[in-house]
Amino acid sequence: MLLTLSDYEAEAQARLTKPVWDFVTGGAGEDGTVRANRRAFDGWRFRPRVGIDVSSIDVSTKLLGCSWQAPIAIAPTALHELCARDGELATAPAAASVGLPFTVSTFGSRTIEELAASCPQAVLWQQVYVFKDRSVTASLVERAHAAGAGAILVTVDSPWLGRRHRDMRGEFAMPPGVIARNLAASTGDDPDIVSPSAHSRRTMDPSLTWRDITWLSGLTDLPVVCKGVQTGEDAVAAREAGAAAVVVSNHGGRQLEGARATLDALPEVVAAVGPDYPVLMDGGVRSGRDVLLALGLGASAVLVGRPVLHGLAVAGTAGVAGVLTTLVEELVDAMGHCGRTTLRAIGHDLVTPTLGARP
Numbered sequence: 001m002l003l004t005l006s007d008y009e010a011e012a013q014a015r016l017t018k019p020v021w022d023f024v025t026g027g028a029g030e031d032g033t034v035r036a037n038r039r040a041f042d043g044w045r046f047r048p049r050v051g052i053d054v055s056s057i058d059v060s061t062k063l064l065g066c067s068w069q070a071p072i073a074i075a076p077t078a079l080h081e082l083c084a085r086d087g088e089l090a091t092a093p094a095a096a097s098v099g100l101p102f103t104v105s106t107f108g109s110r111t112i113e114e115l116a117a118s119c120p121q122a123v124l125w126q127q128v129y130v131f132k133d134r135s136v137t138a139s140l141v142e143r144a145h146a147a148g149a150g151a152i153l154v155t156v157d158s159p160w161l162g163r164r165h166r167d168m169r170g171e172f173a174m175p176p177g178v179i180a181r182n183l184a185a186s187t188g189d190d191p192d193i194v195s196p197s198a199h200s201r202r203t204m205d206p207s208l209t210w211r212d213i214t215w216l217s218g219l220t221d222l223p224v225v226c227k228g229v230q231t232g233e234d235a236v237a238a239r240e241a242g243a244a245a246v247v248v249s250n251h252g253g254r255q256l257e258g259a260r261a262t263l264d265a266l267p268e269v270v271a272a273v274g275p276d277y278p279v280l281m282d283g284g285v286r287s288g289r290d291v292l293l294a295l296g297l298g299a300s301a302v303l304v305g306r307p308v309l310h311g312l313a314v315a316g317t318a319g320v321a322g323v324l325t326t327l328v329e330e331l332v333d334a335m336g337h338c339g340r341t342t343l344r345a346i347g348h349d350l351v352t353p354t355l356g357a358r359p
């Protein structure tokens, strides 16, 4: 029975080849930060209130110029065709049916134009990297705008891709026929991503600074969101560079082994930018209760990465819709039991450190 996101994960593992499973699941080094992201949620418990009418619960929100049915978006992950034949073409209708934004990766196996045409109801965001060749980044932004995207997420944690031991030991190579078509539409040819790590060394720009974010913000009227911020200082710098929001993210533990859990970094970031600036987070969110803890610690919304790929591998569109619906239903359930009927009613008083879990 597919009751929880762990059920989808186990079923996905049974369906994917080992190299693809390792690529999706793995992180930098020995996966220490991947585990930290998950464990951090165990460090917090709820302080439920009772005596409050919870017969009607509204988890919808307005953020970054669009309406969301719940404070959850799909994080950008490369190449959905690794997990399902139609790739992102299967993901977009699931996001649209649940009413949540879908961030298309630079390395999407389908172009943002194809996705916008095939699923006009979907709220699509475009993730970009700052490439050495700035014209490729600018082209991604321009195409996203023309395709009707709602926001640009610029990933700032990737001078190159992290040292991912699982992929290095398994000598991961992209399966033949899996093509980064979204990037290809901006470079004009099929980018050689057989080794993602080698491709990143050739193309991603390690000289990226906040000046580049200012440049990027000047290219578009769309909200620009900085993804990959892990400190209060950098959140303030992102805001000064023109970002409309930040995503507290360590790239799902795939970049710096030893980075702290994102849930642990979140309160510092929220304190630095104040309550009126949108702070999103991702990394290890695997239930609606996790979503609620993140909101209690100050997040405006969360993104989910791997669980969407698990849903895709299990049952395409229906699988992704199942994963997203589960998260929303669990969030509503937990809010009711906590005596909270709207997102506005969620504050730091909702959470308390787990006794014995923290020094």
Ligand SMILES: Cc1cc2nc3c(=O)[nH]c(=O)nc-3n(C[C@H](O)[C@H](O)[C@H](O)COP(=O)(O)O)c2cc1C
Pocket: 023, 024, 025, 037, 075, 076, 077, 078, 105, 106, 107, 127, 155, 227, 249, 250, 251, 252, 253, 254, 282, 283, 284, 285, 303, 304, 305, 306, 307
């Ligand atoms: C297979 C895979 C591919 C990813 N590709 C990208 C990408 O192309 N761009 C990006 O900014 N982040 C990428 N990420 C990171 C996700 O956007 C997100 O930060 C992370 O998956 C969140 O953690 P979670 O998987 O625990 O939810 C990728 C993550 C995975 C697992």
Ligand SMILES: CCCCC(=O)C(=O)O
Pocket: 078, 107, 161, 193, 196, 251, 254
């Ligand atoms: C082919 C690009 C892979 C991207 C990726 O793995 C990541 O951003 O984590």
